[in-house]
Amino acid sequence: MDKKLENIVQALQEKFSVSVEEFRGEAHVFVKAEQIIEALTLLRDKYDFELLSALTASDYFPQETPRFHVIYQLSSLARNVTVQLRVPVNGDQPKVPTATRVYEVANWRERELLDMFGIQFEGHPDPRRILMPEGTEGHPLRKDFPLGYEEPQFTFNLDEIDLRKPYAKE
């Protein structure tokens, strides 16, 4: 782990009693959902992490429970370090408090996570889908979302699929 990062991670450990994993020199800090806003605020104000460079999620279904990790990748340009915060979230009612009040850039990122994974962000100013059209069913990046949209047509099933296709009328 980066020397500059060690005392930051230690401070997080003391304050929030988080667990830390290291992967190729990068620290992954596991934070509880109810502590994430406090942790982000601390990192932003005290340790100069002024940039939320990525806010994304991962679905580890069916291997792991809780299945989702919401991932906050923070960068400090002043100190030239990055740190990753991970919030494990349960599958049936995935809920995380919104980070828009700490990092305004989180707004569209959280909408994307709502759209693609169905993770609710409590207190989000504009909780709508961002990529898929309104009225889409399901959340496409979940592991249990079907992969193919439509069965490929071959000679043996061409007519059968053709009947089901919603062709446009004039």
Added chain:
Amino acid sequence: MGVEQKLGDMGIVTTKLEELVNWSRTNAMWPMLFGLACCAIEMMAAQASHYDMSRFGMELMRASPRQSDLMIVAGRVSRKMAPALRLLYDQMPEPKWVIAMGDCASCGGVFNNYAIVQGVDEIVPVDVFVAGCPPRPEALIHGIVTLYEKVKGEKFKDLAVVK
């Protein structure tokens, strides 16, 4: 009087009104700009000096649907784009035609997933499908000439305006 004295005796040419109209339509077809992905690059190439689509009466790509009668859907159509595509089609004046250019517009192509419309014929009625990924400019021009053959055979009574 007048014109015969200037041009000499041209005789009389007779034709059917239908054929005259269809001939004029094929020689002044204005396509609408609808480049959505990499197929649009080939569409631009088909327009440029090497292939020169204006040989077939297509000088101008119109940016407005109200001034065009051919829609070349060049590229994959996402589900969010689909209502916009239908709206533009509805704004085009009759008679109008659609070419689905490339595999993605024709059947979804390699994008068999939640985001892409599996063939633009789910949204608008398509006259000619051009295969290829992306089709070369020759293929697009062949598609257009195929469309011309179709237009030349059209009857007034079959047009949507008459119905």
